[in-house]
Amino acid sequence: MGKDSKQDDPEYKARSVALRLLARREHSRHELSLKLRQRRIDQNVIDLVLDDYENEGWLNDARFADVYARQRIDVGYGPVRIMAELQQRGVNQRPECLDGMTDSDWCRLAAKLRDKRFGLQSVAKDLPEKFRQARFLARRGFSSAQIEMALNITDLDEIWGSEA
Numbered sequence: 001m002g003k004d005s006k007q008d009d010p011e012y013k014a015r016s017v018a019l020r021l022l023a024r025r026e027h028s029r030h031e032l033s034l035k036l037r038q039r040r041i042d043q044n045v046i047d048l049v050l051d052d053y054e055n056e057g058w059l060n061d062a063r064f065a066d067v068y069a070r071q072r073i074d075v076g077y078g079p080v081r082i083m084a085e086l087q088q089r090g091v092n093q094r095p096e097c098l099d100g101m102t103d104s105d106w107c108r109l110a111a112k113l114r115d116k117r118f119g120l121q122s123v124a125k126d127l128p129e130k131f132r133q134a135r136f137l138a139r140r141g142f143s144s145a146q147i148e149m150a151l152n153i154t155d156l157d158e159i160w161g162s163e164a
Contacts, residue, residue, distance in 0.1 A: 014041045014049040022053070026064040029054070030090020065095040073097070076113045078106060081141020103146060110142045110150035120154050 017039060018032055027035075029050055036046045053059040065086055072082045079098055086095070114120065114133060123130035130151060137147045 078141030
């Protein structure tokens with residue numbers, strides 16, 4: 001079989017494209033399926049290839065979710081937003097790294113983000129500023145309880161001690 005006939009084979013094309021995409025970064029099964037469909041590959045071929053890649057361990061939604069969630073935590077996103085983004089990517093399971101974080105961990109992250117963006121001055125008497133900061137943290141995906149706790153913090157040493 002020559003090079004041209006291999007490239008005409010839909011299964012070969014699907015395997016090649018999927019492997020190339022997985023070599024760059026982790027993908028969910030849903031993401032890969034969409035990208036292969038955009039290249040006009042038949043859904044039956046896509047399912048066959050992705051099943052094989054899952055069996056080989058090259059494609060794993062749990063691993064994708066964990067890697068994705070860690071990256072989003074590192075750039076300052078909260079659990080609500082992370083889970084919503086994972087669901088958009090076809091992953092409906094909660095990553096292990098999110099299970100390991102407590103509300104106080106999320107509060108620390110929100111307070112750190114608030115400090116970086118606005119500073120930690122008290123907003124108790126400035127309702128418009130409190131709402132502005134709360135909206136920012138809500139867009140970042142923190143729960144209302146986490147936001148309320150973060151807005152009450154005026155010193156990172158209160159929550160981190162000597163770690164800050």
